[in-house]
Amino acid sequence: MATKAYGAHAADKPLEPIDIERRAVGAHDVQIAIAYCGVCHSDLHQVRSEWDGTLYPCVPGHEIVGHVTAVGEDVTRFKAGDVVGVGCMVDSCQHCSSCDEGLEQYCENGFVGTYNGPTPDVPGHTLGGYSQNIVVNDKFVLKISHPADQLAAVAPLLCAGITTYSPLRHWQAGPGKKIGIVGIGGLGHMGIKLAHAMGAHVVAFTTSESKRQDALDLGADEVVISRDPDQMAAHADSFDFILNTVAASHNLDAFSGLLKRDGTLCLVGVPEHPHPSPNVAPLIFRRRAIAGSLIGGIAETQEMLDFCAEKGITADIEMIPIQDIEAAYKRMLKSDVKYRFVIDSASLAAA
Structure with missing residues (x-):
């Protein structure tokens, strides 16, 4: 045809x-x-x-x-x-x-x-x-x-929806969990909406103060300017899971240090140049993990679409x-x- x-x-x-x-x-x-x-x-x-x-x-x-x-x-x-x-x-x-x-x-x-x-x-x-x-x-x-x-x-x-939904589901985002979303773009804005709809406490990370209100409007409970060391330090050792949607090369240590013991930092963006090698001590001494996730299977993508229809979620x-x-x-x-x-x-x- x-x-x-x-x-x-x-x-x-x-x-x-x-x-x-x-x-x-x-x-x-x-x-x-x-x-x-x-x-x-x-x-x-x-x-x-x-x-x-x-x-x-x-x-x-x-x-x-x-x-x-x-x-x-x-x-x-x-x-x-x-x-x-x-x-x-x-x-x-x-x-x-x-x-x-x-x-x-x-x-x-x-x-x-x-x-x-x-x-x-x-x-x-x-x-x-x-x-x-x-x-x-x-x-x-x-x-x-x-x-x-x-x-x-x-x-x-x-x-964008399934790329964020799949890791949030896999690491069991939901009530009682503190979830971070790094980056407020095509992926990140969906991550905020989905984590909020799942019932988690959602913290958005952005480098731009101008995006604070946008993140709150999307469903974030808190917004952290990641360039501000004091704002970052206030959240040390407190996250169950952080979803990092940023595809540009950057220092991952700033985020892995915010995880609780057994917390996971999950990457879904592939940078053009590798991230600087992370410091392993914060991982070893808190049994933290840095992981990755790729879209979702067909069954999970259908689950995501049905969830979004039920919750009224779109991009x-x-x-x-x-x-x-x-x-x-x-x-x-x-x-x-x-x-x-x-x-x-x-x-x-x-x-």
Whole structure:
């Protein structure tokens, strides 16, 4: 199926209109007309070859919301007209121990990304959500139950939402727990909302005093300016869990020292340059841990979407036409968005 998309033909070329082909609907496939696609920092890293192995043409986009237009003969969970989502994965080996446990994001043979992943489809790698349509194996399609007027703001839940929800659930954020969220951006703003909805006491960390009120409005109980040693020292040895969403290289010791005994500092951002090596003494003497977390499996992503629908949680977004994507990337690099750009896919018709 011929589909209009936006993609780049090289790392130093801008995104531009391109025509791509989607495969015919197979027995286990769901064909989706894309209504909205969130803009993730990963899109920029990949399309600009800031991550190794970018394949061109590159069509980014893995925060997809749309409507089912066709299903394969063996598909029973979806029908035409259903509102659905697609996140960061469109396939995995489905037989390793991680896949067997519903942890496809840790597939031992490598999950297939929604873009830049291996596929027998033309052109040999997956093409993402900056496009009008997509065809996805039904196991990797998610049901969305938010009301229609919230669908654009649901799109970032498929990456920013699950990236923060999964570690908060894994380390059991909830009533009686003191949870820190470092960084108030696309990921961090979702972390604050989710931890608050889970019933935890939420402390937001930011380098900017100007973000204090924003963090409180998102659901933080307290806000700490992380550049202020006195504010940081006031919270020493007090956190059960800190979720660090900052992707820039920085000193982790400032945060690991705030953990209780057995507390965990979890990283979800991959910095361009490695973090300075952490001091091990604060870890050893308090049995603290520094850990990482990657998105979530399909079952957990569905759980997150259902939780957000029940609690009325969406991302804070700014909608753009696809024609403004290069300007959006420039603004994203300056953190000039509250807090996630979302593409109105109807604009592709004019591409």
